[in-house]
Amino acid sequence: MALTATKQKRYYRKNVDFFKLVAKLKLWPSRSGKLHGIKSMKIIGNTAEITTHCNETFQIQNSKHSRAARCLRNKLFFHSCRICKIPQWKLEKYAGTYMSQSYGANL
Template identity: 80%
Template sequence: MVINSIKQKRYYRKNVDFFKLVAKLKLWPSRSGILHGIKSMKIIGSAAELITHCNEKFYIQNSKHSRAARCLRNKLFFHSCPTCKIPKWKLEKYSGTYVNQNYGSNL
């Protein structure tokens, strides 16, 4: 018996703390448009150090209006990192996530 699963839409608030959003999604868009999976995240004051599954380090600032924040909200990326091996279900879950100003989880 095959059960058709309905894609569930997830809503997060647009003005939530950026570090909480990144920690929840566990994804990071690099400047070249590649989507990486996050292995660990260490918050250091108003900055954070991300280590991806392909052992790249990114130092990020807590900014809701940054390039990366816009990319995460608008789902702007070319492809996922082949070394990070992000599962297909995680990409589908990410594509079904919406960021809204007035509606959604506060994380």
């Protein structure tokens, strides 16, 4: 049973609310190509304040077509942040997640 759980494919809708997607994945791609783990996320209207595990705090906009949204959907990152220490199981779970236009959970 545990062997099939690791290879399970997860499908999410491609055009869901960006804040819901980030809150579900708990990952954030930086501009340099690093993948950070999210410690906390506070939504304030159309913006959100994110704190990563490496204690970086920044604000993001709710945009489905942003650079970060495209990177999360297409899994564009080079490596994970060494300070955030994202576990290997979480990276494997993220790698097994697929974004589909018409199939998957609405979050």
